[in-house]
Amino acid sequence: MNKKDARTRTHNSVLESEQYKHKEKLSSAEKKWEFRYNNQDKRIKALEATVKKLRAKIKELKND
Numbered sequence: 012m013n014k015k016d017a018r019t020r021t022h023n024s025v026l027e028s029e030q031y032k033h034k035e036k037l038s039s040a041e042k043k044w045e046f047r048y049n050n051q052d053k054r055i056k057a058l059e060a061t062v063k064k065l066r067a068k069i070k071e072l073k074n075d
Contacts, residue, residue, distance in 0.1 A: 015023075
C-alpha cells in the first residue's frame with residue numbers, strides 16, 4: 012500500500028512532468044547546436060579548400 016498522501020503524489024507527478032519537459036528542451040537545443048556546428052564546419056572546410064586553390068593559382072600566375 013502506498014503511504015504517500017495525495018499532495019505528495021501530485022507534487023511528484025508535476026515534478027516528473029517538468030523534468031521531462033526540461034529534458035526535451037535540452038535535447039532539442041543540443042540537436043540544434045550540433046546541426047549548426049556541423050554546418051559551420053562544412054563551410055569552414057569549403058572556404059579552406061577555396062583558399063588553397065586560389066593560393067595555388069596565384070603561385071602559378073606569379074611563375075608565368
